[in-house]
Amino acid sequence: MPHLCILLSALLLMTSAVEPQNRLEGDETEVLNRTEADLVQDQIKNLIENLNGPTPSLTSTMAASFKTTALNQVTTLSQASSPAPGQEPTTAGHQVSSLASRCPGNQVMLEGSSACGCPSDRIKVGDLCTCPLGFRFEGAAGCKDVDECAEEVPCGPHANCTNTPGSYSCRCHRGYLTGAAGCQDVDECALAEVTGLQACGGNAECTNTLGSFKCSCPAGYVMAPNGQNCQDVDECSFVDLCRRDLGNVCANTPGSFVCRCPPGFRAEAQDCKGAACPNSTACRDVDECSASPAPCDGRGVCENTPGSYKCVCPAGYRGNGTHCEDLNECATGAHGCDVNARCGNIIGSYFCQCYQGFNGDGHFCFDIDECAVNNGHCEHNCTNERGGYSCQCASGYSLNQDARGCTDVNECLSSNGSCAHLCVNTPGSFQCRCRPGYQLHIDGHTCVDIDECKLQNGGCSHTCTNSPGGHKCHCPPPLLLDTDDLTCSNVTSCKLRNGGCAHGCVTRAEGHVQCSCRAGWKLSEDLRSCEDADECGDFTNGGCEQLCQNHPGTFNCTCREGYQVQADDPTKCRPVCDPPCRNYGVCVAPNICDCPLGYPGLGCSAMCSPPCTHGGTCMRWNKCLCPPGWTGEGCHSAVCELPCANGGRCVGPDTCQCPSDYTGPQCLLPLCIPACQNGGRCVDVNKCTCVGGWQGARCQIEPVQCQKPCKNGGVCEGLNRCRCTKGFAGRLCETAVTTPCVPPCRHGATCSPHNTCTCPEGTAGLHCERLTCPVVTTVVNMARAVRKAFRESYVDRCGPLGIQLCTKYRMNQARVYLQAYRVGYKIQCPERRGR
Numbered sequence: 001m002p003h004l005c006i007l008l009s010a011l012l013l014m015t016s017a018v019e020p021q022n023r024l025e026g027d028e029t030e031v032l033n034r035t036e037a038d039l040v041q042d043q044i045k046n047l048i049e050n051l052n053g054p055t056p057s058l059t060s061t062m063a064a065s066f067k068t069t070a071l072n073q074v075t076t077l078s079q080a081s082s083p084a085p086g087q088e089p090t091t092a093g094h095q096v097s098s099l100a101s102r103c104p105g106n107q108v109m110l111e112g113s114s115a116c117g118c119p120s121d122r123i124k125v126g127d128l129c130t131c132p133l134g135f136r137f138e139g140a141a142g143c144k145d146v147d148e149c150a151e152e153v154p155c156g157p158h159a160n161c162t163n164t165p166g167s168y169s170c171r172c173h174r175g176y177l178t179g180a181a182g183c184q185d186v187d188e189c190a191l192a193e194v195t196g197l198q199a200c201g202g203n204a205e206c207t208n209t210l211g212s213f214k215c216s217c218p219a220g221y222v223m224a225p226n227g228q229n230c231q232d233v234d235e236c237s238f239v240d241l242c243r244r245d246l247g248n249v250c251a252n253t254p255g256s257f258v259c260r261c262p263p264g265f266r267a268e269a270q271d272c273k274g275a276a277c278p279n280s281t282a283c284r285d286v287d288e289c290s291a292s293p294a295p296c297d298g299r300g301v302c303e304n305t306p307g308s309y310k311c312v313c314p315a316g317y318r319g320n321g322t323h324c325e326d327l328n329e330c331a332t333g334a335h336g337c338d339v340n341a342r343c344g345n346i347i348g349s350y351f352c353q354c355y356q357g358f359n360g361d362g363h364f365c366f367d368i369d370e371c372a373v374n375n376g377h378c379e380h381n382c383t384n385e386r387g388g389y390s391c392q393c394a395s396g397y398s399l400n401q402d403a404r405g406c407t408d409v410n411e412c413l414s415s416n417g418s419c420a421h422l423c424v425n426t427p428g429s430f431q432c433r434c435r436p437g438y439q440l441h442i443d444g445h446t447c448v449d450i451d452e453c454k455l456q457n458g459g460c461s462h463t464c465t466n467s468p469g470g471h472k473c474h475c476p477p478p479l480l481l482d483t484d485d486l487t488c489s490n491v492t493s494c495k496l497r498n499g500g501c502a503h504g505c506v507t508r509a510e511g512h513v514q515c516s517c518r519a520g521w522k523l524s525e526d527l528r529s530c531e532d533a534d535e536c537g538d539f540t541n542g543g544c545e546q547l548c549q550n551h552p553g554t555f556n557c558t559c560r561e562g563y564q565v566q567a568d569d570p571t572k573c574r575p576v577c578d579p580p581c582r583n584y585g586v587c588v589a590p591n592i593c594d595c596p597l598g599y600p601g602l603g604c605s606a607m608c609s610p611p612c613t614h615g616g617t618c619m620r621w622n623k624c625l626c627p628p629g630w631t632g633e634g635c636h637s638a639v640c641e642l643p644c645a646n647g648g649r650c651v652g653p654d655t656c657q658c659p660s661d662y663t664g665p666q667c668l669l670p671l672c673i674p675a676c677q678n679g680g681r682c683v684d685v686n687k688c689t690c691v692g693g694w695q696g697a698r699c700q701i702e703p704v705q706c707q708k709p710c711k712n713g714g715v716c717e718g719l720n721r722c723r724c725t726k727g728f729a730g731r732l733c734e735t736a737v738t739t740p741c742v743p744p745c746r747h748g749a750t751c752s753p754h755n756t757c758t759c760p761e762g763t764a765g766l767h768c769e770r771l772t773c774p775v776v777t778t779v780v781n782m783a784r785a786v787r788k789a790f791r792e793s794y795v796d797r798c799g800p801l802g803i804q805l806c807t808k809y810r811m812n813q814a815r816v817y818l819q820a821y822r823v824g825y826k827i828q829c830p831e832r833r834g835r
Contacts, residue, residue, distance in 0.1 A: 105129065134166030158183040158211070175211030188213040201229035203255070220255030247283030264288075264307030297726075299324040316348035340365040340387055347742055357387035379406045396428030420447045437469030461487040477526065502530045520553035546573045562590025579603035610634035629653025642666050661685040674698055693719065708732055743767055 103109060103116035105127030110117045118129035121143040131143035138144045148154050148168040149161035155170035159182065162169045172183035189206035192199035199206045200215035204223070207214050217223050217230035224231050235241055235257040236250035242259035244250075249262045261267050261283035268284045288295055288309040289302035296302045296311035300321040303310050311321025318327040329335040329350040330343035337343040337352035341362045344351045352362025360366055370389040376382035378391035393399050393406035400407055411430040412423035419432035434440050434447035441448050452471040453464035460473035475481050475488030480500045482489045489496065494505035494513055501515030508514060517523050517530035524531050535555040536548035544557030559565055559573035566572040574587075581593035585604030588594045595604035598621055605618065612624035616635035619625045626635035630653065637650075644656035648667030651657040658667035662685070669682075676688035680699030683689045690696070693703030702718045710722035714733030717723040724733035745757035749768035752758045759768035 132166055156182040158185075173211055175213075185210050199228075201226075203230040203232075204228060218255060246281070248281070249283075262307055264309075296321060298322070314348070316350075336363050338363055338365040340367075355387050357389075377404050379404060394428060396430075418445050420445060435469060459486045477528075500528045502528060518553065520555075543571050545571055577603065579605075608634065610636065672698065678702075706732070712736075741767065747771065 106129050107116040107118060107124070107127065108129075109115070118124045119142070121131070121135075122129045123132050124130075131137050134146055134148075135143040136146050145163070145165050147163045149163045153161070154168060155161040158176045159170045159172045162171065170178070170183070172178055175186055175188070176183040177186050178184075185208075187208045188199050189208045191197075192206065199213060202224070203221055204215040204217055207216060215223065215228050215230075220233055220235075221230035222233055223229075232252070232254055234252045236252045240250075241257065242248040242250040247261060247265055248259045251258050251260055261281075264286055265283040266286050267281040269281060285304070285306050287304050289304045294302055295309060299314060299317055300311035300319075300323075301314050303312055313319045313321055313324035313327075316327055316329070317324040319325055326345070326347050327334070328345045330337075330345045335343050335350050335352070337350075338354065338358075338360065340358045341352045341354045341360070344353060354360045354362055354365035357368055357370070358365035359368055367384070367386050369384045370376045371378075371382035371384045376384075376389045376391060380394050380397065381392040383390050383392060391399060391404050396409055396411070397406040398409050399405075408425075408427050410425045411417040412419070412425045417423035417425075417430045417432065419430075421435050421438065422433040424431045424433060432440060432445050432447075437450055437452070438447035439450055440446075449466075449468050451466045452458040453460075453466045458464035458466070458471040458473065460471075462476060462479070463474040465472045465474060473481055473486050473488075478491055478500075479488035480491045480497050481487070482496070491499055491513055492511050493499065494501070494507050499505035499507070499513035499515065501513065503518050503521065504516035506514045506516065515523060515528050515530075520533055520535070521530040522533045523529075532550070532552045534550045535542045536544070536550045542548035542550075542555050542557065546560050546563065547558040549556055549558050557565060557571045557573075562576055563573040564576050566574050575590050575592070577587035577591050577593050579602060581587045581595065581604045583596060583599045583604045583606070585593040585595040585599065593604045595601075599606055601607040601618070606620045606623070608618035608622050608624050610633055612618050612626070612635050614627060614630045614635045616624040616626040616630065624633075624635050626632075629639050631637050631639050638652045638655065640650040640654050640656060642654070642665065644650050644658070644667050646659065646662045646667045648656040648658045648662065654665070656665065656667050658664070661671050661673075663669045663671055670685045670687075672682035672686050672688050676682050676690075676699050678690070678694045678699045679692060680688040680690045680694060686697075688697065688699050690699035693705050695701040695703065702721075704716055704718060706716035706720050706722060708720070710716050710724075710733050712728045712733045713725040714722035714728065721731055722733045724730070727737050729735050729737045741751035741755050741757055745751050745759075745767050746765075746769045747760065747763045749757040749759045749763060757766070757768050759765070762772055764770045764772050
């Protein structure tokens with residue numbers, strides 16, 4: 001192998017020296033006897049001869065290839081060194097210089113130096129200058145890069161070849177990796193299995209191809225748009241594959257589908273036979289109501305439905321079918337009773353009964369005319385009404401409490417019967433009458449005054465004046481009306497009508513009278529009557545300080561607004577202050593007080609800032625007298641003898657305003673919101689201490705704990721609370737649930753399922769309504785002694801409605817001297833005839 005490397009290197013060096021050297025160093029005139037090409041040719045020939053000899057570790061194939069390459073290089077050099085036709089041989093071919101012996105091989109003198117070497121585009125191998133690996137000598141062009149990718153296919157068919165200076169590079173196609181034999185296909189499917197990666201997603205199957213792979217889907221799946229995942233095909237969304245007309249239901253499954261019957265149906269073979277029948281089953285509805293035991297409990301009635309069933313309550317009951325209770329048709333209005341009938345509810349049904357005053361079957365009721373018989377027992381008038389009747393009285397009468405009799409109404413007791421003067425009651429009515437001097441109006445109620453002066457002057461001798469309800473006679477002066485109030489007489493003394501004087505009368509000696517007036521009055525011009533004397537009309541103003549008010553026969557002093565009369569002197573006025581002046585202040589003018597120092601407020605009151613609140617009284621300047629429970633400026637601060645805790649604030653006397661999580665008089669009690677339940681105690685804010693096994697933040701979680709075990713297969717599901725099996729109830733499932741029998745069982749019998757009664761001993765019948773009297777045999781000892789013995793006997797007797805009842809009697813403390821005996825029974829009921 002080392003020999004092969006030496007030979008290859010030598011060959012490359014020699015083949016690179018394909019351009020004849022015709023450049024002489026300096027002024028050399030010596031002509032070379034041999035050209036450089038000749039020297040290279042000789043060296044290559046020697047190498048070929050060496051290849052023909054024994055070469056260790058060099059195969060015959062490699063030697064032959066190298067020999068062929070060398071011969072080609074020799075041929076190239078020969079052609080390069082030979083001059084073209086008509087061309088003169090180069091200087092290098094004919095000149096022999098003395099410098100040739102200086103530079104070994106085909107080396108040349110370097111420019112600007114006396115040393116030998118190779119041009120810049122070549123490399124030195126031994127004494128020879130040749131082109132580097134991957135370059136080719138091309139005469140005057142020198143060493144040029146060999147494009148291996150263009151001349152051959154070095155990378156194989158599954159790679160891209162890229163030429164580089166002096167070499168090339170191979171890059172495998174996508175889906176291939178570089179191997180010993182070049183680019184080899186990558187099995188992506190196997191690689192995914194080894195690495196745990198997923199080449200194809202979902203249910204897709206991976207198949208390797210040259211340079212790639214493909215994903216395919218099994219039956220029942222289609223490829224997703226991403227080309228890697230498989231999506232299930234919903235066969236049920238296509239054509240009818242399951243014969244829905246036969247009741248089948250198509251159910252999609254991963255990669256396929258199944259035909260099945262819906263719940264509540266069972267698959268059965270079709271009734272038809274032969275080739276015309278489809279190869280499928282038909283779904284028949286399952287009649288759950290025919291199953292045993294019946295699916296509906298209690299009073300529920302089973303109704304089959306397509307694919308299922310439902311429990312409904314029979315007529316007269318309501319509920320969900322599992323639990324049925326009596327339907328109160330009367331309360332819900334689901335009845336056919338007449339509007340004039342009463343609806344009565346019974347278990348499973350109802351009845352209708354016409355109201356009093358109606359006849360009918362309850363579903364249709366008609367009114368009874370009670371007035372048709374004895375006038376309805378009414379004293380006056382009878383009026384028939386729906387469902388009854390009513391009695392009415394004639395005008396002027398009122399109905400008695402018995403609603404039948406009538407009593408006269410005294411109209412005069414109410415507003416005097418609307419009479420102006422007098423009202424007189426009469427049976428069934430009343431009459432209006434007038435006082436003397438009036439006459440009844442045509443309306444029968446009002447009274448009209450009679451003008452007596454129009455009739456004979458009212459009996460007056462002189463002048464008559466009519467008045468309401470009467471009249472009055474008048475006499476001209478100096479005559480006076482006599483005692484008969486009609487005639488006029490001459491006045492000679494004060495005895496007749498006080499001499500005609502209004503106030504005082506004095507008889508003179510000559511038979512004349514003289515009239516006088518009382519204080520405050522003065523005699524009028526007629527010298528008989530008196531008129532008021534106006535004391536306020538003179539300059540003295542009646543002696544009043546401010547205002548004088550005249551009155552008939554007297555006067556009084558008053559004051560202007562803001563003043564009032566002094567109590568000690570009615571003629572004087574003093575100012576009034578509202579509010580009154582306090583604290584020794586003096587009212588000097590209306591609502592103006594002359595106050596002492598320190599009381600500048602209204603009415604000489606003290607002024608406090610802030611003002612006194614909560615009923616406090618301002619005593620002096622900025623000093624409040626506070627009521628109990630308040631203190632501070634303006635009595636604004638409440639006083640709590642016991643301090644408020646936990647951030648509470650004293651807002652009133654001994655009243656604390658607590659924060660949202662505390663309560664109590666002193667805010668000492670924490671609050672739990674919501675409150676602790678089931679006996680739990682709030683021990684801190686929103687923290688409950690539970691008792692009796694209860695748990696949870698508010699003791700709301702019930703413990704599963706039963707102090708007494710559950711009976712009859714019950715399971716404890718709470719605090720002393722059991723979940724009972726079917727047929728039992730109660731907290732411990734100790735009570736058997738029995739549905740009441742209709743009609744109910746008699747004589748202590750128990751109601752069994754299917755509305756049957758289990759009769760105790762001594763009773764019989766469908767509902768244990770009959771009593772049977774058993775024959776009892778009692779054996780009495782023959783011992784001659786006094787002992788407690790008894791004898792029993794049963795006697796049948798007839799009870800109400802023909803039911804036979806048994807009566808048992810007992811006899812104790814009997815002296816027994818008899819042998820054993822048998823006690824039977826006897827029937828006391830009379831035999832029924834016609835049997």
